[in-house]
Amino acid sequence: MTLSSFSSHELDFIDDDEFHEECGVVGIWTTQDAASLTALGLHALQHRGQEASGIVTYDGNQFHTHRGLGLVGEVFDDPRVIASLPGGMGIGHNRYATTGETQLRNVQPLYGDFEFGGFAVAHNGNLTNAQLLKQSLVRRGCLFQSSTDSEVFIHLIAISLYSNVIDRFIDAIKQVQGAYSLVALSKDMLIAARDPLGVRPLILGKLPYSQDENSWVVASETCALSSMGADFVRDIEPGEVIIIDHDGVRSIHPFADNTSSRFCIFEYVYFARPDSVIENKSVYMARKKIGAELAKESHIEADVVVPVPDSGVPAAIGYAEASNIPFELGIIRSHYIGRTFIEPTDQIRNLGVKLKHATNRAVINGKRVILIDDSIVRGTTSKKIVEMVRAAGATEVHLRIASPPTQHSCFYGIDTPAEEKLLAHTHSIDEMCKLIGADSLGFVSADGLYRALQEDKRNNQNPQYCDACFTGDYPIPLTDHDMQLVKSK
Ligand code: SF4
Missing domain, CATH: 3.40.50.2020 (Rossmann fold)
Structure with missing residues (x-):
């Protein structure tokens, strides 16, 4: 279809003529009221996804979940909803559907009961070998509940032969390809991780007003910190995994030397909120x-x-x-x-x-x-x-x-x-x-x-950013696409 053949109706109402943001994530580790803080953070990250929103909290005893279709203000408009999410630890997610249709079963955070207890995960980004992994997981008997690529993490963690949560989590992220900024919650810890090239943003902040010194927030962008009155600590590095538990914050780098930043340059052009600061810019x-x-x-x-x-x-x-x-x-x-x-x-x-x-x-x-x-x-x-x-x-x-x-x-x-x-x-x-x-x-x-x-300029031998949508230079293999396991839109 040529442009001139669009009717005025189509020109007025085609609203897919722009890039759509991906998703936003928030994680809270404090002593109280994680749900309210998570909702505030998600509200500030609304520009990253407007189709659905969800929060999972843990109160020291059990996990609580609320997920719904719509804006944060619509999903969490009733104070009784926040009251139904007690606990001092929580993660949240704003969704724009990049994979999987918009249905409640695809709304994150995703949650599963494992042999080590409950585990919830929320993902910003897109995996490029999710379909290949899914085929093999289904052959091994995994039953997928959603059509989102993020569910692959849940199954990889479930079948991992490692004994503790962190080793299972690392085992899972080492098998995926693609872009991911993740927040995850178990009964003992909040985990945050960025893919080895750090394509999507993720930052660490501190909640200064809490009575507990050990009160932290992770979020997609610094604008989420302002909404909760939190202080910026630092960007989480490409390939870094942050673990927050009762002993404080720990950092591990499971990809050793295989990391170098290829942050999405389009975050600066369009996606990120203008008041956010990324990489000190x-x-x-x-x-x-x-x-x-x-x-x-x-x-x-x-x-x-x-x-x-x-x-x-x-x-x-x-x-x-x-x-x-x-x-x-x-x-x-x-x-x-x-x-x-x-x-x-x-x-x-x-x-x-x-x-x-x-x-x-x-x-x-x-x-x-x-x-x-x-x-x-x-x-x-x-x-x-x-x-x-x-x-x-x-x-x-x-x-x-x-x-x-x-x-x-x-x-x-x-x-x-x-x-x-x-x-x-x-x-x-x-x-x-x-x-x-x-x-x-x-x-x-x-x-x-x-x-x-x-x-100075683009380093053509070793580009400083992901700019594939302009150059076609894709820094992460497009496995599903190359194997024709994903359909073009
Ligand atoms: S720069 Fe890379 S990650 Fe960002 S929109 Fe373009 S292709 Fe996607």
Whole structure:
């Protein structure tokens, strides 16, 4: 299907024309009320997954679980739900379904009763050999309850021949390939782990107000710490396993030398919350610097710089500062549109009602506009927005993108379409520009992106980040994909 063959209905309501965040995880080790703290942390991580949420706690005697479909505020809206999750240790998860359909049985944390007692696990990322492992586990008699790749961890731990929980956990993570930031809870300990390349984020924090000095939090991003008043301690390292128990915090590195950071560069571009700090870098400042690099690389004379909200805003501020062109909020985004809004009648559709974005004519009319967005996926949204800006009176519309062209799919936990559905996979930049209907189109280069992240440039022999969706250089084997065990979207 070409862009021009999309109907206005499709252009207004196709909402899969953007990357979707993966998942967010939280773990709490304290003396009381882990459920409330976990819910607060999950609330701050809502941007990482909006389809389902769950918490498992342990009260020293037994485990308690509540999981549901919807936003954190919906799943945990009733104080009686939090009251039904007593205990000072807990883990929680926000889900965006990257594997497995959205059904309650797929909502994490996953829980199992083992010979050593209860064990719960929550996973952010995507395993690239989960289907292969699942085939072998099913042959060995394992009964899978869900269709999520994360359940593989539960079965690998269950069948491990090691005697203690930590050795079983390590035995399991050594068999999986892919991206994972994990939190897990047994009756004796909270475990947190990152894959050997540290593709997804995970941080350690401390709860300062607790009466117990030994009170800790692990979370996907530092923004979760602010919501619970916790202090940042440090990033959990690639390949590191952290164990928190009554004796405090211990760190082990089961992958020895086989780790080197290939953190997801797109977390800086789009996924992480702008107030988070990753690897000592403010995500907001990184986005501004990407905008400044973009201005240097693809400067054009114009009257106003306008972000596509919300994710294009910091890059647009950086672009405007670097180019000395005024920044204006020329597009206003409605935050109150659900994914399944009522289908409009033809009459409403023909009125050109745009539900998600509206133009602010006062700052666009008669102007040469530079539009800043974070990425182009299928291109349908970009085309719609360029049309809207022109309709609001812009004399020229120049689209600038704060990432290199997205030519490849992500297999590490970000929901992207199959390659052939990515506009940049099938079209040159000139062709994309024509299809989108902009006067010009420019992307920041890979080196520009790396410069914004305080690197000289991309080290092509040993890249500092995962950037596979731009370069096709996948740092972790795509076993299931190569064996055709996973279907393309
Ligand atoms: S492929 Fe892209 S989105 Fe996926 S982990 Fe790598 S950089 Fe991030």
